[in-house]
Amino acid sequence: MSEPEKNPGAIQSPLHQLIADLSDGIVLLDPDGRLRWANPAALEMHGVESLEELGPDVDAYRRRFELYYRNHHEVGEGRSPMERLLDGEAFEDVILEVRPGDPELPDRYHRVRGRTLSREGRPDALALVIEDITELMNAEERFERSFSANPAPALICHLDSQRFIRVNQGFLDMTGMEAEEILQRSIYEFDVFAHSPQRESAIQRLCAGRSIPQTEAVLHLGGRDDGSKCVIVAGQPIDVENAPCMLLTFTDLEPARQAQHALRQSETLFATVFQMSPVPTALVSADSLTLIEANAAFERDLIRRADTSEPPGLEDYSPFTPQTRKQLLKALEKASHVEEMEVHGVDDANNPTIYVLAAEAVEINHRACLLLTLVDISERKRYENQLSDAIETVMKDASWFTRTLVEKLANVRGAGNDAALSDQPALADLSARERDVLGLICEGLSDKRIASRLELAHSTVRNYVASLYQKLGVHSRGEAIVWARQRGFQGSSET
Template sequence: MSQAVLAKETNRRQLQQIISGLSDGVILAEIDQTILWANEAALTMHGVDHIEALGANTKEYATRFALRYRNNHPLPLENYPLSRVADGEEFSDVVVEVTPTGDDEKTWVHRLRSLVLNDASGEPELLVLILSDATEWASAEQRFEKTFNANPAPAVICRLSDLRYIKVNQGFLEMTGYNRDQVIGRSVYELDVLEQAERKDLAIQRLGEGATIPQMQAELKLPEGGSKLVIVAGQPLDMNEEDCMLFSFTDLEPRRKAETALRQSEERFAKSFRLTPVPTLVCSADNQQVVDINEAFMSTTGYTSEELIGKSVAEIDFIDGAQNCTRVFAALEKAGNVDNLDLKIRKKGNEVIDCVLSADTVSIQDVPCYLLVLMNITERKRSELELVAAIEEVMQDASWFSQTLIEKLANAKSVNSPNLPSVSFTDLTARERDVLGLICEGLADKEIASRLKLAPNTVRNHVATVYSKLGVHSRSAAIVWARERGLFAGEHRVKPKK
């Protein structure tokens, strides 16, 4: 063996001894890609325990181990790391997935860099591949990728070295309408996620420092024009040993639209409230403090807004009778609304008018309130009372009228008495019911006594008891009471006197 060859072999053995204990994997190969030697770490990274299992050269290695890039594209033979370094290419950070042929369950991730050792004359003598096991790193990155993509919160990641976006999740694409190609590779100046941010100067400073960017509102421009109100925040992170910034977003557009709709609704309510000719008052639900009144209310009651707003309804005392005021708000608290309640309202100066009150619960600027609507029925009530008085006068002697006319008069009178007494027809005894029926026929006491074969005094006692139970004081009132309840209708006709 020549001295030169001996020296060469000695150098290689020394090299092998130096690298055999390294934690990084090392594979040595001839210029023709013949695999000469691998340390234990390199063998372990391939799941084998001897050099022959790697194959004699790159071609045999490729039949035993399938290599793919991280994007799942397979490597052709000419792109295998040994082939690339044999072609004189130097690389420092190639990441590949390594899978044994026929065993897809096992996959390792290797990060490789190349080295070419030259001889004394400067000619390439030995090819070196240095491998590090990136399987755990890749697994963690894969978990991050899945979490990032599955996270419904919109997010993008930009690389701090050139401020270009390298990742975007589905949430961001759905929120903005961008597609992936419109985001990846663009800079933060082209797609400005800090547009019109509340504290943009601070955000830009923090971005330059690679520091956390606090939450702030911003307007995010959309691909089809317009913008979307968002909350944006930035969090620094490391990806593939590169400093990056994760921007996350909260879509405020639904809230802005809801606030706009609410404001428009309240504006329409305010306009309608002021223009309606019906007296209307708004008070808070918790303490019945007057919030607002309209012109019709002031015109009807004589109060000014300064005299009412800020005071409680009870303090103003415009609902006649403290118990009536309590009853109104107790009903509102229980049911949320009141319909057509007869009340007396005291105007400024103590004049009392008859009103019908309807009320409902409304929300004004998220504050529960009661809306009270009044209808002045004083004139109508006066007319009804006059009509009833006339009917009472006419019905003093009901025997002059047909039963149909009596019923019509009773119905006309009943419009002023919607709240009937609590007494029922069944509260009368059988004899009292007979007496009432004959009264409704228009018979006098003597005629009733003859018909029922009773003494006149007995009939008078029955009539008095019927009046007492019904709460009436005359024959006509008893007839009206019966007709209001549809009693004895059509059973008899009153015969006019000859």
């Protein structure tokens, strides 16, 4: 393979022509360290156009190009591929980052092999075979950055060794493990398919380099408090550094499992409270008011009609008449809840009963429902009516009552009704003469005495009293006195 010494880059034989056309770079060195020849591919890989720019010898080459390993450590003195060739060392697939001295030129990645060419048993030339893998390394670097930054938990398993060679931060965050606890462990030492119903199939697919469908598994986290974690794992074959690998991605099922557990606890608690509540409570569908479930108090306290079906519907219970149903649906058109709706039914002795019905919209198992509660206020209503009748009776002639007693009776009768006052007329709505008449009524004067006091005709006073009754919404002098006391009106002294 001798060449003219005046032009060592010249091609003199078909063999040299063949080498010159190779896509791989070829650099020939003499045993004394001089660079004898380089093909165009080798020159292009270094960003130069001639052998002189590449360097006349190994020392010049080292001065013009900085060499680094993949871990960014600089290649030490005497350890460059050319120097190793000169020392008689053959090597395969050494990956180097080559940085030209000219900052305008881009850095490149080379995969280098070294060969010694002999003639008649003696070294004749040293050959450096170079493959430009810059694009591949840049793609791998982009993949590494994307893999590390991806929040989705992931591992990379080397198929030949069946050991994990990459782990991203998402996986470490999900498991709480350190990278050293995972890297270089085999798929059997750190079993990512544990407890999966498709475990054997998944391992077979991994060994064969075939994609692995999603499957549920349990990761055992060593001696940590949480111990294990439920995940969904899937695999996709990829190449990393020209080696077949499997990219394993994970979905953490623990939040969903905890949410389901909390939901089951909540449903159990709701069911317990629902059944133990002393208040009659029922769950019905929101659209048709179909009875879904009723608690024990509902079954115990509400009377079913004689011709009820099995299982009973809501309309089979005495308070839920067609009128009540219509009233409830109409109220629900305006709001998602109903409060203080009075409904009527009967007890087991066929006596009338009064309930306060409340309804609240809820969602159970993705179904729109209503939670109904009923409170029996029959006794309270009877007491209020009896008290009102008693007060009404004594108020028919209040002339002998002291003012203090009238006020106390008014307060008793008006207890709990303060909220309703805002819907009734105020004192300011009365004329001055109407207030005069009302004040004298509160003092217990009859129509004749009021007429005498105000110097009005008896018929005129009667007209004022009738007008007062209409404005105040009352039907007797007693009710008028109560109305005035509820508003702090003290009589004619305030007029």
